[in-house]
Amino acid sequence: xxxxxxxxxxxxxxxxxxxxxxxxxxxxxxxxxxxxxxxxxxxxxxxxxxxxxxxxxxxxxxxxxxxxxxxxxxxxxxxxxxxxxxxxxxxxxxxxxxxxxxxxxxxxxxxxxx
Amino acid sequence: xxxxxxxxxxxxxxxxxxxxxxxxxxxxxxxxxxxxxxxxxxxxxxxxxxxxxxxxxxxxxxxxxxxxxxxxxxxxxxxxxxxxxxxxxxxxxxxxxxxxxxxxxxxxxxxxx
Numbered sequence: 001x002x003x004x005x006x007x008x009x010x011x012x013x014x015x016x017x018x019x020x021x022x023x024x025x026x027x028x029x030x031x032x033x034x035x036x037x038x039x040x041x042x043x044x045x046x047x048x049x050x051x052x053x054x055x056x057x058x059x060x061x062x063x064x065x066x067x068x069x070x071x072x073x074x075x076x077x078x079x080x081x082x083x084x085x086x087x088x089x090x091x092x093x094x095x096x097x098x099x100x101x102x103x104x105x106x107x108x109x110x111x112x113x114x
Numbered sequence: 115x116x117x118x119x120x121x122x123x124x125x126x127x128x129x130x131x132x133x134x135x136x137x138x139x140x141x142x143x144x145x146x147x148x149x150x151x152x153x154x155x156x157x158x159x160x161x162x163x164x165x166x167x168x169x170x171x172x173x174x175x176x177x178x179x180x181x182x183x184x185x186x187x188x189x190x191x192x193x194x195x196x197x198x199x200x201x202x203x204x205x206x207x208x209x210x211x212x213x214x215x216x217x218x219x220x221x222x223x224x225x226x227x
Binding site for chain 2: 033041043044050051
């Protein structure tokens with residue numbers, strides 16, 4: 001059972017480039033979310049989804065897009081990368097957005113924008 | 115808008131001592147989570163607290179929730195070096211018809227041998 005899989009694990013981009021961070025889960029979880037982690041800032045919610053076809057903004061959505069066409073996948077797109085988006089990105093999933101289970105986290109994607 | 119505050123943000127303590135980490139949040143919630151993160155690693159779940167007065171214990175860690183005070187505590191008993199990590203609380207904003215789960219900034223715990 002793979003859990004939450006994030007790819008790539010590391011990426012270096014130039015300012016202005018675009019890319020997609022992939023996230024897939026094989027637990028049939030309804031709820032998926034993306035966070036970014038910066039030193040001293042904890043985890044900040046970027047976008048989240050309560051099910052296929054439904055997405056919503058979190059605390060820091062600007063510069064990012066998401067889609068949820070299937071239950072399993074929740075990709076995060078950086079439209080035009082900026083140095084301020086240098087961070088560690090975590091994808092997480094849980095069975096239900098009002099359930100009794102915690103979120104399961106992927107291993108993270110370490111992204112540097114030059 | 116839900117805000118989650120943890121304190122202290124950094125804690126250095128001796129092995130064998132007891133200490134408490136506090137997690138305050140700003141709006142009504144009945145779901146609170148504690149996670150642990152080791153350096154360079156992902157987050158792992160420690161506790162899920164689902165009602166007022168809930169108490170969960172695992173080894174030297176005990177978490178509790180007071181929804182009226184909007185406060186959760188993570189108590190460490192007789193700390194050992196292996197508990198050195200960053201601890202996060204996270205709060206579900208679902209009672210306010212919002213499905214966000216918001217994290218505190220984390221408490222970095224360093225236990226000295």
